Amino acid sequence: MPIPDDVTGHEIDKDVQQELQSLPKGLAEDVARNLVMVANLLDEDPEQAYEYSRIALRLASRVAAVREAAGFAAYATQKYSEALGEFRAAKRMTGSVELWPVMADCERGMGRPEKALDMAGAPEVQKLDKPGQVEMRLVAAGARRDLGQIDAAIVTLQGPELASNSVQPWTARLRYAYADALLAAGREDESREWFAKVIESDKDGSTDASDRLAELDGVEFVDVMEGESQAPVAEAAPVSEPDVVFVAPVQEGQDEEDEGVEEYYDEDDFELDDDGDEDRKA
Secondary structure, three states: OOOOOOOOOOOOOHHHHHHHOOOOHHHHHHHHHHHHHHHHHOOOOHHHHHHHHHHHHHHOOOOHHHHHHHHHHHHHOOOHHHHHHHHHHHHHHHOOOOOHHHHHHHHHHOOOHHHHHHHHOOHHHHHOOHHHHHHHHHHHHHHHHHOOOHHHHHHHHOOHHHHOOOOOOOHHHHHHHHHHHHHHOOOHHHHHHHHHHHHHHOOOOOOOHHHHHHHHOOOEEEEEEEOEEOOOEEEOOOOOOOOEEEEOOOOOOOOOOOOOOOOOEOOOOEEEOOOOOEEEOO
């Protein structure tokens, strides 16, 4: 897969640069360019990002940053078993617990919420920084919801981080998860209040909290067709004109996960069995 001559966008951070210094100069440059492409495409075109990550992995599978990037690319394409294997390899190479929450979320993706909850109670969680602990709480709450334990999910999300008026990078996501859990529990008034708080903290518009709040307030979105298509217009009440068609807000769904869990082999000294556990190769 060709890489543009002028690769711009995300830059390789100093830690990754230091890791790549263990490689010959030409190889290090090739790996770096592929990692930049992974970072550039991960959100807008995860499938292509995944392809670039595989190239980097073939070039330098013993570099922790490459294994981590490959893990996130696999995670973004819902290849959860493969992602978990890459994250475990990166963790083993670095000794860091930074990837613990996303590893737990891979367990959820593989249909094992109970294992994700076990990881939420593991000693590694105490070693996480504050953003990591909040992320782990989000994963644990998601696992509770996977099991149909809505009330437990709500309790899991409660804490000083949720109650704080300070806005942090993770504040909007935490409040959104809480508002959504309240709505799932039928606590609509409280849910409306928290979706409003999400909007206050979501300066970048990274969530659809405003749309969710509008739905709760009875606002419908209509598509006015007059010759050429026009942008959807929000209306507070139904309109009876025949040229107006009411449609429900459409949210993009997730791709279906691959059936089953493929056995994933790590290139170093370990392999994953069908349960996602590590076994030392014979």
